[in-house]
Amino acid sequence: MRGSMSLVLVRTALRNLVAHKAKTSIVGSIIFFGSFLVVFGTALLDSIDRGMSGSITESLAGHLQIYAKDARDKLQLFGGGFMGGDDFGAIRDFKPVREILEALPEVKAVVPLGLQMVTVMGGNEIDQTLEELRQAVKSGDDDKIHSLAVKLRAMADDLLPDLERRRHIARDKAEIENQLRDLARVRSDAFWAELAKDPERGLTFLEAHVAPLVLDGRFLYFRNVATDLTRFPRLFDRFELVDGQMVPPGEPGILLAKRTYETWVKNPVARDLDKIYQGLTTQNLSIATATELADAARRLPRQYRRISFQLAVEDARTVERELRRLLPESTGDLGALLQDFLRVDDDNAVGRYRFFYDVIAPRLPLYTVPVGSDVILRAVTKTGYFKAAKVKVWGTFRFKGLEDSDLAGASNLIDLLTFRELYGIMTDDKQRELQGIRDAVGVKDVAREDAEAALFGGDARPSSADATPGTLGAIDAVAEIAAAKAPAPAVTFTPEEVDNGLTISAAVILKDPSRLHQGLAAVQRAIDAANLNLQVVDWQTAAGIPGQLVTVMRLVLYLAIFIIFLVALVIINNAMLMAMVERIGEIGTMRAIGAQRSLVMWMFIVEILTLGAIAGTAGALAALAVVSWLGHVGIPAPNDQLQFLFSGPRLYPAAGLENLLLGCASVCLVSLGSTLYPARMATRVQPVVAMQAKE
Amino acid sequence: MLRTALVCSLMASAPGLARAALSDAEMLEVLKTIDVRQRNSGDYKTLVYIEQKERDKSDLLYEAVVYRRDENDQLVILFTKPKAEAGKGYLRIDKSLFLYDPAVGKWERRTERERIGGTSSQRADFDESRLAEEYTPTYVGEEKLGVYTVHHLLLKMKEGADVAYPITHLWVDAATHNVLKRTEMALSGRLMRTVYYPQWNKVWSESKKDSVYYPKEIRVFDEVEKGNRTTVVLREIDLRSLDPNIFTKAWVESRSR
Numbered sequence: 048m049r050g051s052m053s054l055v056l057v058r059t060a061l062r063n064l065v066a067h068k069a070k071t072s073i074v075g076s077i078i079f080f081g082s083f084l085v086v087f088g089t090a091l092l093d094s095i096d097r098g099m100s101g102s103i104t105e106s107l108a109g110h111l112q113i114y115a116k117d118a119r120d121k122l123q124l125f126g127g128g129f130m131g132g133d134d135f136g137a138i139r140d141f142k143p144v145r146e147i148l149e150a151l152p153e154v155k156a157v158v159p160l161g162l163q164m165v166t167v168m169g170g171n172e173i174d175q176t177l178e179e180l181r182q183a184v185k186s187g188d189d190d191k192i193h194s195l196a197v198k199l200r201a202m203a204d205d206l207l208p209d210l211e212r213r214r215h216i217a218r219d220k221a222e223i224e225n226q227l228r229d230l231a232r233v234r235s236d237a238f239w240a241e242l243a244k245d246p247e248r249g250l251t252f253l254e255a256h257v258a259p260l261v262l263d264g265r266f267l268y269f270r271n272v273a274t275d276l277t278r279f280p281r282l283f284d285r286f287e288l289v290d291g292q293m294v295p296p297g298e299p300g301i302l303l304a305k306r307t308y309e310t311w312v313k314n315p316v317a318r319d320l321d322k323i324y325q326g327l328t329t330q331n332l333s334i335a336t337a338t339e340l341a342d343a344a345r346r347l348p349r350q351y352r353r354i355s356f357q358l359a360v361e362d363a364r365t366v367e368r369e370l371r372r373l374l375p376e377s378t379g380d381l382g383a384l385l386q387d388f389l390r391v392d393d394d395n396a397v398g399r400y401r402f403f404y405d406v407i408a409p410r411l412p413l414y415t416v417p418v419g420s421d422v423i424l425r426a427v428t429k430t431g432y433f434k435a436a437k438v439k440v441w442g443t444f445r446f447k448g449l450e451d452s453d454l455a456g457a458s459n460l461i462d463l464l465t466f467r468e469l470y471g472i473m474t475d476d477k478q479r480e481l482q483g484i485r486d487a488v489g490v491k492d493v494a495r496e497d498a499e500a501a502l503f504g505g506d507a508r509p510s511s512a513d514a515t516p517g518t519l520g521a522i523d524a525v526a527e528i529a530a531a532k533a534p535a536p537a538v539t540f541t542p543e544e545v546d547n548g549l550t551i552s553a554a555v556i557l558k559d560p561s562r563l564h565q566g567l568a569a570v571q572r573a574i575d576a577a578n579l580n581l582q583v584v585d586w587q588t589a590a591g592i593p594g595q596l597v598t599v600m601r602l603v604l605y606l607a608i609f610i611i612f613l614v615a616l617v618i619i620n621n622a623m624l625m626a627m628v629e630r631i632g633e634i635g636t637m638r639a640i641g642a643q644r645s646l647v648m649w650m651f652i653v654e655i656l657t658l659g660a661i662a663g664t665a666g667a668l669a670a671l672a673v674v675s676w677l678g679h680v681g682i683p684a685p686n687d688q689l690q691f692l693f694s695g696p697r698l699y700p701a702a703g704l705e706n707l708l709l710g711c712a713s714v715c716l717v718s719l720g721s722t723l724y725p726a727r728m729a730t731r732v733q734p735v736v737a738m739q740a741k742e
Numbered sequence: 743m744l745r746t747a748l749v750c751s752l753m754a755s756a757p758g759l760a761r762a763a764l765s766d767a768e769m770l771e772v773l774k775t776i777d778v779r780q781r782n783s784g785d786y787k788t789l790v791y792i793e794q795k796e797r798d799k800s801d802l803l804y805e806a807v808v809y810r811r812d813e814n815d816q817l818v819i820l821f822t823k824p825k826a827e828a829g830k831g832y833l834r835i836d837k838s839l840f841l842y843d844p845a846v847g848k849w850e851r852r853t854e855r856e857r858i859g860g861t862s863s864q865r866a867d868f869d870e871s872r873l874a875e876e877y878t879p880t881y882v883g884e885e886k887l888g889v890y891t892v893h894h895l896l897l898k899m900k901e902g903a904d905v906a907y908p909i910t911h912l913w914v915d916a917a918t919h920n921v922l923k924r925t926e927m928a929l930s931g932r933l934m935r936t937v938y939y940p941q942w943n944k945v946w947s948e949s950k951k952d953s954v955y956y957p958k959e960i961r962v963f964d965e966v967e968k969g970n971r972t973t974v975v976l977r978e979i980d981l982r983s984l985d986p987n988i989f990t991k992a993w994v995e996s997r998s999r
Contacts (some may be wrong), residue, residue: 429800
């Protein structure tokens with residue numbers, strides 16, 4: 048009986064839907080669109096979430112991050128004010144933390160991470176040549192000295208025309224005259240003869256008078272993440288060595304992020320040529336229309352000294368000869384030829400790029416700190432002192448799928464002991480030493496606001512007292528330094544030393560990433576029980592701004608869906624209300640022949656549910672088709688941030704059963720909600736009213 | 743001779759008495775006096791203590807030996823304490839300032855405004871005074887600074903001068919012509935540092951055959967990072983001649999080795 052009634056209701060619903068085509072198509076379209084949006088939007092966001100989760104957890108963050116409970120700022124591994132020196136506190140001793148957390152059944156591994164900003168020391172091209180000259184003088188390498196002298200004279204020749212031009216426009220002509228005299232001196236044979244006799248004097252003159260004539264060298268900022276370089280590659284799946292080799296266990300070293308290496312460490316001429324070549328050949332851009340390429344092309348000729356000052360004498364001759372062959376119409380010296388060569392446009396850029404890499408690049412130090420060389424890193428320690436450390440660049444690395452992402456490619460990996468040296472924690476010993484120095488002098492602190500009263504007030508001392516002369520014979524800086532000097536840092540270390548000491552945070556890798564919340568709770572319980580004074584956050588929170596982006600996007604999507612469904616609710620409600628009014632006679636008749644109120648209500652509900660099922664399913668299937676197609680072709684990531692979110696250059700979305708169910712459920716719910724009022728109104732129709740309306 | 747007479751007449755005027763504004767020649771003479779008194783015709787070596795206090799940060803403390811040869815505009819600042827800083831050194835040759843770090847065995851060119859050892863003190867605080875050579879003075883007025891009566895001068899950088907700040911206000915003790923206060927400003931007029939010299943000492947120089955004046959204590963207040971302050975104490979001073987090799991990179995490197 049109930050089954051036949053249901054059939055009747057469905058047939059009635061279908062009849063009504065066909066009979067009221069306009070209403071059906073309007074309401075159906077709304078339901079179709081809503082269903083499409085829910086399925087497509089949530090599938091897309093879930094895919095982004097999965098992608099970003101991979102980008103973050105498999106590259107740097109792990110599934111959870113622990114850091115000091117009393118940290119002044121919230122941990123932000125990929126965003127926020129890290130560049131400006133946020134204070135994430137410190138985990139003073141990593142070893143017990145690792146032991147306690149790795150004993151948990153949920154935890155696979157705990158890896159220390161020390162975030163640090165450093166600068167790279169380095170002078171301009173003349174400074175670098177003078178450094179070579181100093182070494183050659185020290186080792187008595189006459190051939191090298193001669194070759195470098197020729198190079199330095201060529202550099203002086205190249206600087207001359209610029210200075211001559213500046214002499215005409217400069218306000219302070221005397222300064223330029225002095226510089227011209229300095230250049231003339233370097234270009235003379237007499238100077239080099241003097242340098243042979245008194246190298247220190249000659250070198251000092253070159254360093255103090257000639258090197259400053261060239262703009263300062265490139266000032267590099269490195270964002271380093273210190274870690275256990277032996278365990279990190281094994282535990283972070285996306286890690287991939289690109290150039291060089293891994294840092295040998297127990298040795299200090301740095302692995303540069305390939306992206307940083309190519310973007311900041313590379314010779315600027317090569318970098319701009321790379322950018323133009325990539326733009327023209329892979330992105331179908333043109334110098335004439337793409338601003339970024341046009342800017343690079345405009346910069347190139349001005350940077351010719353980045354080539355000419357880097358070439359050894361013999362190489363400079365070869366490059367000059369080859370350039371004359373390539374540009375027969377060009378005249379002038381190597382500098383002029385290079386400037387002509389670097390004037391690129393859409394027609395010649397690809398050819399110039401190839402010539403550069405065939406002829407010039409093999410003769411240039413293409414990178415400021417090439418793989419295999421030592422780099423000097425400088426940082427301001429936590430105690431406020433400047434600290435420098437020399438460390439070998441063992442290789443470059445990247446995170447698979449995130450090769451072109453600046454966000455993922457911004458952090459280099461460095462050993463923990465070098466990091467700790469640059470971090471410079473204040474120890475009790477250091478504190479005592481400083482207090483000892485302070486006590487020996489006995490100086491009193493004076494605040495700014497009281498300074499004049501304290502220093503020049505009533506009991507001010509006479510302002511020129513006689514001092515005992517010549518008491519400083521005892522000052523022997525050499526002895527002082529020898530006595531005070533700290534022991535040099537060790538050149539190798541043991542795995543225990545890596546764990547025994549400070550880190551900023553630690554990445555926790557879970558055995559089952561799908562049980563993130565349970566893992567977080569277990570870790571929190573363990574650190575609370577052991578009084579470690581740490582806090583634990585999930586990868587999304589630890590990532591900083593990128594991690595929050597998906598949450599924001601999800602909120603925006605849900606808000607959009609909510610608004611759409613709200614509008615749908617109103618429209619469907621009105622449409623059903625109109626349908627009810629149109630059918631008052633029919634409803635009255637049904638009621639008159641004995642139909643119960645519930646039947647009338649069910650009639651409306653089944654009608655809208657039928658429409659919801661048909662249109663909603665169609666919408667969900669359409670979304671599924673679009674997602675499948677996009678999953679096949681991929682959605683390109685046009686910028687760095689999206690590459691990071693997409694976990695690669697393209698996002699390949701996929702829809703799951705949960706997306707379909709969510710789409711269908713939400714559509715049914717909205718449909719049902721919008722019909723309740725009209726259905727309830729219909730149940731109140733009295734048979735007599737229907738009869739009166741007929742009459 | 744004329745300069746000596748002028749200085750004598752200026753110094754003879756008792757503090758507290760009403761004085762007329764200094765003429766341009768008199769101001770220039772005051773600046774020259776300040777420069778000449780601090781200059782030693784020979785060499786200069788001093789043991790300095792530098793302490794920097796910054797808000798929310800650990801105090802920075804140094805002890806360093808400063809070597810100066812004014813004749814050739816040469817300067818070396820060699821840090822001796824604390825342990826971790828021992829051996830670091832600055833070398834000024836003409837207008838170039840270099841920093842040496844023995845931990846990495848490298849020299850680095852630094853700018854004129856280098857904060858010595860990360861403190862608010864600068865190269866000029868340890869270097870020879872060249873006020874008359876680098877600035878053009880304007881008389882602002884006679885003022886009181888605590889118990890001292892002072893001449894307030896406004897100094898503007900001369901064209902081409904190599905100075906850290908283009909505008910400087912100077913408060914000079916009217917009685918002794920010692921600089922007691924100095925404020926330094928950027929070209930925009932923004933106040934950058936206030937420096938106090940509460941105590942001056944003088945020592946007899948055999949090479950100069952006269953006294954050499956030096957500030958026993960320098961108090962530097964950072965006006966940009968409010969609350970940051972640096973105290974420099976010149977603990978001992980030696981005016982005997984120095985080995986010329988001291989003012990070379992090779993010497994600084996060898997001391998630090």
